[in-house]
Amino acid sequence: MWRYLGRKFTIYVLTFFLAVTIDWVIPRFMPGNPVQTMLSRAALRAEAVEVMRGYYLKAFGLDVPIWQQYLNFWKAVFRGDLGISVYLFPKPVMKVIAEAIPYTLAILVPAILLSWLAGNKFGAFAARRKWLDSTLLPLGYFLTATPYMWLGILLAWGFGVALGWFPIAGGYSFAMTPHFSWKFVLDLLWHWFLPFASLFLVMFGGWAIGMRNMIIYELEADYAQYLESLGAPRRLIRNYAFHNALLPQITGLALQMGTIAAGAVVTETVFSYPGIGSLIVQAIQNQDYFLIQGCFLFIIIGVLLANFLVDIAYLIVDPRTRRGMLGET
Amino acid sequence: MELLAVENLRVYYQTLRGDVKAVDGVTFSMSPGEIMGLAGESGCGKSTLGRSLVLLKPPMKYVGGKVLLKGTPLPIWDKKTMASFRFSEVSLIPQYALSALNPTRKVKKLLTDILWSKGIKFSQIFPELRRRMELVELPLEVLNMYPFELSGGMKQRMVMVLSTLLNPSLLIADEVTSALDVSTQKAVARMLVEFRDRKFVGAIIVITHDISLLYQIADSIFVMYAGKLMERGSTEDLIQRPKHPYTQLLVASLPRIGARYAQEKLQGIPGCPPSLLEPPQGCRFRTRCPRTWEKCLEEPPLVTTKDGDLTWQVACWLAVDKHA
Numbered sequence: 001m002w003r004y005l006g007r008k009f010t011i012y013v014l015t016f017f018l019a020v021t022i023d024w025v026i027p028r029f030m031p032g033n034p035v036q037t038m039l040s041r042a043a044l045r046a047e048a049v050e051v052m053r054g055y056y057l058k059a060f061g062l063d064v065p066i067w068q069q070y071l072n073f074w075k076a077v078f079r080g081d082l083g084i085s086v087y088l089f090p091k092p093v094m095k096v097i098a099e100a101i102p103y104t105l106a107i108l109v110p111a112i113l114l115s116w117l118a119g120n121k122f123g124a125f126a127a128r129r130k131w132l133d134s135t136l137l138p139l140g141y142f143l144t145a146t147p148y149m150w151l152g153i154l155l156a157w158g159f160g161v162a163l164g165w166f167p168i169a170g171g172y173s174f175a176m177t178p179h180f181s182w183k184f185v186l187d188l189l190w191h192w193f194l195p196f197a198s199l200f201l202v203m204f205g206g207w208a209i210g211m212r213n214m215i216i217y218e219l220e221a222d223y224a225q226y227l228e229s230l231g232a233p234r235r236l237i238r239n240y241a242f243h244n245a246l247l248p249q250i251t252g253l254a255l256q257m258g259t260i261a262a263g264a265v266v267t268e269t270v271f272s273y274p275g276i277g278s279l280i281v282q283a284i285q286n287q288d289y290f291l292i293q294g295c296f297l298f299i300i301i302g303v304l305l306a307n308f309l310v311d312i313a314y315l316i317v318d319p320r321t322r323r324g325m326l327g328e329t
Numbered sequence: 330m331e332l333l334a335v336e337n338l339r340v341y342y343q344t345l346r347g348d349v350k351a352v353d354g355v356t357f358s359m360s361p362g363e364i365m366g367l368a369g370e371s372g373c374g375k376s377t378l379g380r381s382l383v384l385l386k387p388p389m390k391y392v393g394g395k396v397l398l399k400g401t402p403l404p405i406w407d408k409k410t411m412a413s414f415r416f417s418e419v420s421l422i423p424q425y426a427l428s429a430l431n432p433t434r435k436v437k438k439l440l441t442d443i444l445w446s447k448g449i450k451f452s453q454i455f456p457e458l459r460r461r462m463e464l465v466e467l468p469l470e471v472l473n474m475y476p477f478e479l480s481g482g483m484k485q486r487m488v489m490v491l492s493t494l495l496n497p498s499l500l501i502a503d504e505v506t507s508a509l510d511v512s513t514q515k516a517v518a519r520m521l522v523e524f525r526d527r528k529f530v531g532a533i534i535v536i537t538h539d540i541s542l543l544y545q546i547a548d549s550i551f552v553m554y555a556g557k558l559m560e561r562g563s564t565e566d567l568i569q570r571p572k573h574p575y576t577q578l579l580v581a582s583l584p585r586i587g588a589r590y591a592q593e594k595l596q597g598i599p600g601c602p603p604s605l606l607e608p609p610q611g612c613r614f615r616t617r618c619p620r621t622w623e624k625c626l627e628e629p630p631l632v633t634t635k636d637g638d639l640t641w642q643v644a645c646w647l648a649v650d651k652h653a
Contacts, residue, residue: 226429229384230492231415233446240431247433319433319475 001315001322008311012304019304023296024073027289028066034086034287035062060084060290073293082297083290087282093294096279101298103171104275106192108264111199112253119207120249124242126208127215136208143205148263152198152270159194166194169272195271199263203256210252214245247318254310257303330400332532333359333499338394340374340381348390349605351377353556355394356631357642359499359532359549364525366543366564367536368579369553370602376424378553379501379536381405383421398498399531416447420497420530424504426488430476436487437472440494447495454494461490461529465520482513486520493524498531500524505535506542518546540583544568552576555602555613558631561642572643575614612645620647 035056039049057063060083061072076083082093123140126132143151160168172178172187218224218241227237268277276295283291315322338355341348351374359365367375377389382405385391391406398418404410423429431439440458441451462469465486476484485505493500502521506514524530535547543550543564550567552559552575560573571577575598582596600617603609609616615625624646632648634641 222423222425222428223431225384226421226423226425226488227431227443228386229380229415229421229423230443231412231417231447232443233412236442236446240434244431244433319435320477323475323478 004315005312008308012308016300016304019300020077020297021070023293023300024070027287027292030287032287033062034289035060037287038086038089060086077297082294085283085288085291087286087288087291093290096291097276097294097298100274100276100279103273104264104268104277107196107199107267107273107275108260111196111203112256112260115200115203116207116249116253119204120211120242120246122204123208123211124215124238124245127212128219133212136212140205140209140212143201144203144209146202146205147266148198148202149266149270151202152195152267155194155198156270167191168194171274191271191273195267195273198270199260199267202263203260206256207249207252210249211245214248215241218242218245243317247314250310250314250317254307257306261299261303330361331358331397332361332363332399334395334397335382336395336397338378338381338396339392340377340385341390341392342377343388343390344606347606348392350556350608351389351605352381353605353608355553355556355558357551357558357561358640359534361531362525362528363549364521364533364535364547366540366547366550367534367553368538368540368543368550369559370538372602372605373553374556374605375536375553376503379503379534380421382499382534383415383419383501384408384411416443416492416497417495418497419499419501420492420495422489422492422500422502422505424507426485426505427481427508429488430484432475432477435473435475436479439476440472440491443491444494449495458490458494461494464523464527465490481509482516485509485513485517489517489520489524493529496529496531500530500533501536502533503536504538506537506539514542518542522546540568540579552579555608556605557613558642558644559614560644561640563641566641572641572648573645574618574620574647578619622646 035053038056039052054063061069064072080094082097085091085093085096088096122136126136156168159166167173167190171191172184173191176184176187178184215238219237221241221244224237224241227240264275265277265280267273268275269281272278276298279291280295282288283295335358336356338352339350340352341350353374355378357365367379369375381389381391382396382403385405386408396403396405398414403414403419430436434442437451444451444454459469462471467483467486467490471479471483471487476487479487489505505521506517509517521533521535525533535543537543540550547564549561549563551561552567552573554575560567560571560576562572567576568580571580578596578598582598598617603613603616610628611626612618612621612629615621618625627646629644629646630649632643632645
């Protein structure tokens with residue numbers, strides 16, 4: 001088993017290295033450069049511009065050859081230093097991200113886990129039940145085919161604008177300053193609900209449809225037929241089918257992780273939610289190399305970590321994988 | 330008394346193009362301890378007949394007929410009521426025995442779950458289970474293994490032990506040997522006889538297209554063609570002195586060991602079975618029968634002769650004439 005985990009770990013390290021390299025390269029392919037943007041914002045005279053340019057290039061470490069910049073970048077990453085934001089100059093990227101990350105995690109983690117759990121439960125429950133099945137199926141396909149931001153906009157309009165039940169922007173009311181009190185926590189939850197719901201609903205549809213199809217497949221499987229011919233109750237057969245149908249859903253969860261991160265970007269943008277997603281959009285618009293790198297670094301780490309957890313979960317739930325690993329090594 | 334009596338059983342398949350008459354008015358009976366071979370070509374309805382006695386579910390449709398097990402009617406048309414008869418009264422060794430066990434549950438857990446649903450504790454039946462596993466030479470460790478860790482033969486034996494654990498009155502063995510190699514086939518066949526001899530099961534219906542297997546283990550053979558009974562008689566008589574032209578051709582087409590194709594052409598039956606959607610009128614074999622005559626356009630009667638304990642049934646006009 002350790003060999004299995006070791007192999008997995010090596011793959012993850014390699015993936016991390018490649019992904020971070022790409023993350024470093026991509027922003028630098030953008031036309032223009034961040035210093036230029038800053039200077040044009042400052043609207044200085046020509047001679048002052050040259051001085052400032054030199055200063056900023058040095059400050060951001062952009063005055064050395066490109067390969068040197070790359071090496072410096074890795075060195076800094078291992079020190080936990082992600083550089084200084086251009087857009088929010090002179091705030092360190094680490095600090096900017098640290099402020100945004102709780103918001104993103106607060107909508108992503110519950111949305112992923114709850115939609116997975118609820119979707120699977122509901123899909124399994126609806127499979128082979130006439131009424132539910134014929135209503136769930138179209139609804140599920142509709143939800144899963146819905147773009148995150150479109151559903152977000154619909155929810156914001158319906159519950160925010162038309163009904164006025166929820167706020168449509170921000171992580172908390174503008175009138176408040178972040179502090180720890182029930183009033184503030186409730187306010188946070190109030191702002192949290194719509195972005196969470198729009199992610200949850202789209203993913204819920206996908207999981208429910210997937211589970212429904214898997215269960216039907218499993219109920220047709222030989223072992224289910226055999227149980228039925230031995231007079232086993234429907235509940236036992238469904239239980240077995242559910243357990244077996246869950247395995248591909250776990251794999252699906254790992255595969256979904258990347259798209260979900262993208263979903264967070266658009267959802268946060270729709271609701272102006274102060275998470276990593278909104279930050280990325282801001283960073284790209286301002287050519288903030290360091291902030292882009294930092295945000296994507298966190299997404300990369302998040303996706304890899306989640307995949308690793310799924311790998312381990314798979315080892316626990318599927319005896320075939322487990323025995324395969326323990327038996328041969 | 331007869332252990333099983335099936336009277337005019339009709340089981341159709343519902344399809345968009347109409348009913349496929351897979352079992353169309355089948356009548357037979359079995360005495361206690363009998364091993365009956367159910368033989369016929371693929372698609373003749375033999376599996377449908379066997380399976381309908383255990384689990385009749387869509388697209389299968391019960392159309393008519395009666396089934397009596399030890400004198401009491403078996404409600405095969407009622408899926409729910411049948412559940413209490415399955416496993417304990419009628420049981421099945423499925424065609425797909427190699428994939429019949431849930432791959433993600435240990436064998437012991439699977440057994441516990443199934444037995445629990447019948448209100449039996451695993452510990453209660455464990456001594457008997459151990460005896461039977463010893464009998465079929467399955468080590469006890471199998472219980473703590475996952476099905477995917479067992480070999481094909483082991484899975485087959487485990488399913489056989491499980492299916493017969495509650496001493497069912499009737500066991501349906503559906504193509505139990507078709508996926509196995511010859512030596513394992515023989516062992517499985519011997520086990521079926523052994524189970525009968527030890528009274529683990531009341532009677533066995535062995536569904537197969539392998540007539541030579543039946544010759545070794547069956548007491549009687551039931552030959553089916555296109556959803557109908559063609560001939561039923563004791564194994565010895567049926568193989569040595571078949572009366573129905575179909576049985577004659579079927580027996581003649583068996584390859585003999587030692588015969589080489591180059592010297593002796595392997596016999597077959599020309600033509601193919603009729604569509605069961607709209608089966609031909611009269612005898613269903615008449616389109617391929619070498620001895621067909623005008624009379625065959627009418628439904629042949631079931632000629633039954635009793636010879637001591639043995640009943641011989643033939644559905645053919647030729648048989649009628651001989652007895653007239």
